[in-house]
Amino acid sequence: MAAGGALTDERLREKLLRPxxxxxxxxLLRCLLLEGTECVFGYPGGAVLYVYDAFYDFAGLRHMLARHEQGAIHAADGYARASGKVGVCIATSGPGATNLVTGIAAAYKDGVPLVVVTGNVALTSRGTDAFQEADIIGMTLPITKHSFYVTRAGDIPGIVRKAFRLAVSGRKGPVLIDLPKDVSSHRTVFRYGEQAGLADWEIKTERSADRWETARRVLASAKRPLLLAGGGVVLGDAHRELLALVEQTGMPVATTEAGAGSVPADRDLSSGSGGSYGQSAFDDAVRRCDALVVVGVGPDERFWLEGEPPPAGTPIVHWDTDSSASVRMGPIAYRGYGELSRLLAEAARELRDCRVPDWLGHPAEPKRGRPEQASEHDKLTADSIVELLRETIPANAIVTTEDATLRSRIARAVPLGSPRSVLSPFGADVKGFGLPAAIGALMAYPDRPVVAVCDDAGMQMCAQEMAVCAIHRIAIKMVVLNRNGRKERSSPDFVKLAEAYGVKGFRASDRPEAAAAWRRALECEGPALVDFILSEGPE
Structure with missing residues (x-):
């Protein structure tokens, strides 16, 4: 398969294209293979039984059976975030479809490309309040890029092609295909067809004559310009072009939480990332800058929550994929839009004479998170677990996590030498995302270590997906930051729960125990969980 495109096995492609x-x-399944799909995450039900029956004839298309539809869509999301490819999931009608809504919303908020297939009642039963009928298109209208309701089997190839193209065009995001049960059983002659009409969905790039004049003027008049990179750089695979621009101009760069890793954290021009537990170098850079170049930053991305915003009146140049994108930080001096990798490559050419002096210098302190609270030597805190992970996680690891507090801390523990290292629902802060997203990430990269970090609440929302790890020997290492483990009847016994699913479980309640338990978990060949019982009190 191509790394995010169509099927590359020509013999198989020729076979699938036969009429x-x-x-x-x-x-439907032929089209998924032709679009380069390697794995479908899903959960069966009556309205999609014909689709599941057809899987037996498509040995090249893997299906990963989740234990809950929300687990399926988070796994597809994790697959897409890790690989850059389109994630695919499938669920039945009614409650099966509605269980996907949170995952669709999380993907939409962050611009993650998904194709979501839902079953529905037969065409003849539509609008009759039939058993498990639900208007899933109406429910998800605000959180999808587009939705298709299939009325003819012969339309499926064109719809699937359009869905995949739309999911990755412009600002990426989820696309829904609602497939009535009877349509999935209807017979048709397979015609994949040409890409008629799809060119209209190419990203439109602004071509005005003075396209770069404002950017040159802003940078020429600034003494302390700063570049702020967001999640659009990561999801648009524009990090190489960004690094080339930064190294050519000498402009220091900071990132939002979603943009972390777009510039290697060990580079001299990196000023760290912002957010609720951001880095002090980021705060210093933002406070002192007199011009801001914002690239691929969405309106809901966290910039500075504990630091200061840029000085009032700071001129802002905003580059993004979508002309409708906005940033909530002040008036925009210039807004340019287009595919970010091309836009940044063009910026490197057009701004080659704009050399920025070294105004920031090297931070006197290490580029790490805000100072930790003092604690007793053996006291087990979230920060002590972060330190343990920092010392033991391999450089090529993928770490999934959930809410902002965990995400910011974990980002400090992972050597962000490349993007897509930390996977998290940045815009939605969804509990229960970590474990299923880790399953998806490992399906994309089976040879890379994957660690899922959850707190006790988040793990209880996705614990059933441990069954998937055990059955398929998916060697995810699960970290539970258990804040309620010392309270009677507050949390379940996660070790017993893991073992009930067939997963190795370990427990630690102080630092020496934590180091030993985590070492044993890493030594396990299959999946393993460590329940870290955190000390009570504020951290």
Whole structure:
């Protein structure tokens, strides 16, 4: 398969393109393979049984059976965030479809490309309040890029092609295909067709004559310009072009939480990342800058929550994929838009004479998070677990996590030498994301170590997905930061719960125990969970 595109096995492609008589379900699965899909995450039900029956004839298309539909869509999300490819998930009608809504919203907020297939009642039952009928298109209208309701089996190839193209065009995001049960059983002649009409969804790049004049003027008049990179750089695979621009101009760069890793943290021009537990070098850079170049930053990305915003009147140049994107930080002097990798490559050419002096210098302190609270030597805190992970996680590891507090801390523990190292629902802060997203990430990169970091509340929202890890020997290492483990009847016994699913479980309540338990977990060949019982009190 191509790394985010169509099927590259020409013999298989030729076979799949034959104009054979097929059912709607078979047409759907043929199209998924032709679009380069390697794994579908899902949970079956009555309205998608024809699709699941058809899976038996498609050995090249892997299906990962989740234990809950929300786990399926978070796994597809994790797969897409880690790989850059389109994640695919499937669920039945009614409650199966509605269980996907939180995951669709999380993907939409962060611009993650997904194709979501839902079953629905037969065409003849539509609008009759039939058993498990739900208007999933209406429910998800504000949180999808587009939705398709299939009325003819012969339309499926064109719809699937458009869905994949739309998911990755412009600002990426989820696209829904609602497939009635009877349509999935109808017969048709398979015709994949040409890409008619799809060119309209190419990213439009601004071509005005004075496209770069304002940016040159802002940088020429500034003594302390700063570049702020957001999640759009990571999801748009524009980090190489960003690094080239930064190294050519000498402009220091900071990132939002979602943009962390777009510039290696050990580079001299890196000023760290912002957010609720951001880095002090970031605060210093933002406070002192007199011009700001903002690249791929969404309106809901965290910039500075504990530091100061830029000085009032700071001119801002904003580059993004979508002309409708906005940033909530002040008036924009110039707004440019286009595919970010191309836009940044063009910026490097057009701004090659704009050399920025070294105004920031090297931070006197290490580029790390804010100072930790003092604690007793053996006291087990979230920060002590972060230190343990920092010392033991391999450089090529992928770490998944959930809410802002965990995400910011974990970002400090991972050597962010590359993007897509920390996967988290930045815009939605969804509990229960960490473990299923780790399953998706490991499906994308089976040879890389994957660590899922959850707190006790988040683990209880996704614990059933441990069954998937045990059955398929998915060697995820699970970290539970248990804030309630010392309170009677507040949290379950996560070790017993893990072992009930067939996963190795360990427990630690002080630092020496933590180091030993984590070492044993890393030595396990299969999945393992460590329940870290954190000390009570504020951290």
């Amino acid at each position: 054979d008589p097929v059912s709607g379900a078979e047409a």
